[in-house]
Amino acid sequence: MSKRIQAKDVNVYYGDFLAVEGVNIEIEPRTVTAFIGPSGCGKTTFLRTINRMHEVIPGAYVTGELKLDNDNIYEPGVDPVNVRGLVGMVFQRPNPFPTMSIRDNVLAGYKINGRRLSSSDADELVERALRGANIWEEVKDRLDKPGSGLSGGQQQRLCIARTIAVKPEVILMDEPCSALDPISTLAIEDLIEELKEQYTVVIVTHNMQQAARVSDKTGFFNIAGTGKPGHLIEYDDTEKIFSNPSNKQTEDYVSGRFG
């Protein structure tokens, strides 16, 4: 499990508007990579290109090459649905399916896709996914209750459980803690630490302390001005980015002089 992500000259467009330009990056398997940068610099946009969620927006498209191990996911003929099965995603706001119980939320990837599971297999899968998301102890007695009855932090961990239940290779996280309190944030950060033993994790965050705490490598995105495309300015070991960045813009950003 877990794959290497390799982007070569990736340009991301919303219709005519070039949102992110010329991203070249190589993300190792079983690492946590954080994307930081000011608002509107394209870090979330780039994240969404890694599982082809970007093109869900009408008029949006991507040029360039983005490889999972050796497969270019933007080659013509690639089914985005298969890519999304390999690359899971956790969103900024917890979004469990409101019509489903906790159990059905975890099994959603299987059940909705029409795959049949025996009851014992399903039980095992639910427990494994919920344990993997560190939420099993809290919900094991109320698996048939609606997922929307949980607290925000629990909902977010339920969403992570739902993502790892379909056994992806890569997990993308789009500011997973921005709607959560510090205790829930800590729980998610601990979870990210554990997830990297099995998955390639890419996380977008506005919280630089969080990036420093959880990630092995950090990418800094910046934008020259409104209406200009975002660029990946610097990508290096997290320690180097925060202590001794080689680019002036990165230094200004991480030291709090702007942004």
Add this chain to the structure above:
Amino acid sequence: MSTLTDSSAKSPQPDDSGGSGRSMNSLKAGQLPRWSRPATLGGAIVVSLVVFLITGWTTAGFAVVAALLFLVAQTVWSTLVEGKRHGMDAFWGTLVWLAFFLALVPLVSVLWTVISIGGPTLVTPGFLSSDMQGITGTQDRIAQEGGMLAGGIKHALIGSLLITVAATVISVPIGLLTSIWLVEYSTGSWLSRTITFLVDVMTGIPSIVAGLFAAGIMMTFFEWANNGISGGRQTMGITAAIALSVLMIPVVVRTTEEMLRVVPNELREASYALGIRKWRTIFKVVIPTAISGIASGVTLAIARVVGETAPILVTAGVATGVNWNLFYGWMMTLPVYIYRQLMNPTAPAAPDPSTARAWGAALVLIIVVMLLNLIARLIARKFAPKTAGR
């Protein structure tokens, strides 16, 4: 006394005066007592009563004068004691209440009339379980002279039920799929704008036109099938169902479209991110989330067409007996039954029994529509996304 007229500030101190302005708390000065509104209302009614008892009674005149007096008295009193701003508030507040009662008048009046006149017919034995087959002027003349009311609405009830169910079966899939395409697949293309426009136009089609359209289509079909002779074969239940579905489809499309649009995009994205295909996302995530609104919209559309008269009269005709076959023969429905009983009484010389049957059928129709509304609410509650217990 203070010059303060703004009395919105609440004080924990008790107020001993009735708001006459001699309050202990200066912040509460210049406030009308709580009983001011009932008092002016009562005063207006009494004055109006006296005026009309002296000059000669008319109910409508009494109500209008009482309402105007109430409005003027409340506004003037409030302006004098509380100031201009509160006076304005009292004026509009009173006007809103009056409008509310005015809107209630026809509703209560209709309900009361139908229940009081139709009620006795409804409880007549056999009214729901017999049709009009074999009912002649003889029975009605006997009923007019104090005998038992004969005949009933069984055939009309069955006809209404069959035609409405058929119309629902035709229009719900078409309407549902149209709105799914509009919301989920069309990306604001000219085709989707055209369809939305046509649906809006369809909403405004007069129902008799829908009836003529359905009759015309079926007539054309039978002429084509029988070498140019339709022979009136097109008058049957399913033709009426087609006419009603022409009226239902735009309502279903509109309500379903609204409901699908309010489903948060996050849920669709969450589903896509699990590697779930678009059509499965729509059927397993989007529609279940919106199902309560869709179901109540459909039920309200049914309630709207179940009372249609004209399109059914020209498509399904009239009948005196039960007809279970939607595809052959004339069929009676409740609205047409009411119309026929009033316009063509069974015994022209003794129309009272026919009128009584019409009122009874009207009451049944109202009950059916009310039940449908109730069902819509229950469905909406049952299917609503479970959000309790946070």
